[in-house]
Amino acid sequence: MNKRPGHVTVTTEVGHCSFCNRTRNLRREEHQLGALVRTIVTCETCHRTLSSSIGVAPEPAAAEAPAELEPAELEPAEVEAAKVEAAAEEKPSPKRAPAKPAARTRATKGKTPQKPRSTATRRTTRKK
Amino acid sequence: MTEKAVKVDRLEKALGANKVLRGISLEAHPGEIFGLLGPNGAGKTTTLRIICTLLAPDAGSVEVLGFDTQVAPEEVRRRVGVVTAEIGVYPRLSARENIAYFAELSGVLDGELDRKVEAVLDRLDMGSFAKQRAESLSSGQKQKVAIARAIVHDPPVLMFDEPTSNLDVLASREIRDFMVESKGRGKSVIFSTHVLHDAERLCDRVTIIHQGRVVAGGPTAEVRGRYHDLEDAFLSLVEAAT
16 A cells, blocks of 8 residues: 555544534544654544544554565574474464363353253252 | 743653653743643653653652652642543533532632632633533533633643644634633643644644654754744654654
């Protein structure tokens, strides 16, 4: 996407306008100012400015997913280290694994009762 | 007179893992409007919250008219009035009741309460809606209530954190006029804003902060320097510091 200074990104969203005091379409303009971005939110009905603020523009590298280096660009030692890390990541964590079946059994019990019972009350009574 | 109304010295503050302030120092004097500028997340509001004793600093110190915020926080609160963008008035109370309630909280005595509330209602021209419930007031009128409750105890230091962000043109102008009037009465006004045009017109001195550090500070004309206006200077200074 074009993020040069002067570029304006316009989006609309539904939100509360404090001037109209009701839900309206709000227009969000993001004016790129180099390293900064000015965000102006206006109401599309009354055209009044709800907020105008200056923030730091997200860096392109941070905004997108960090690109992984090609294996060719890495040193052999780094490739080995990356392989070991990847293998370690692939292993399922010992704490999480047992939690899944337990959750499933609970869910299945709740959804499909083994025998149709006449009322829920009777079940409670039996328990007591 | 060289007495400092607010003196912030090497202030540091971390909120969770995020280090918000990294050694902020600034001074605001009586009878001036001091602009605290910076992009979102720069640390402006955190600085103001520490000055008004809502947050404690991790390092550094803040003095308001000679009172340290950590040694004598109650003395500091008596001398500070704060207006923020989030107005937060009690909707079921009338404008007058809101002001009277905050006056009592600020330690205004019973004998003086009515006189002070009346004085502030007159000063801000709120007579026409003083008896209305706050929920029925417009944004500008609510902001006037917020200002009235901040000044009802007549504090020498006033802090405005984005006071015009939810207001229309006319209401914003009234707030700006009020700040100028307060300056004329010898108050120290600290004004945090993104509207750099307002800052340029109103502020005697400004400090620009970015990523928890002071990027530039001094008289407004000096900070603007060779740039066309304060906004250009602000953008260049912040970009250089990024």
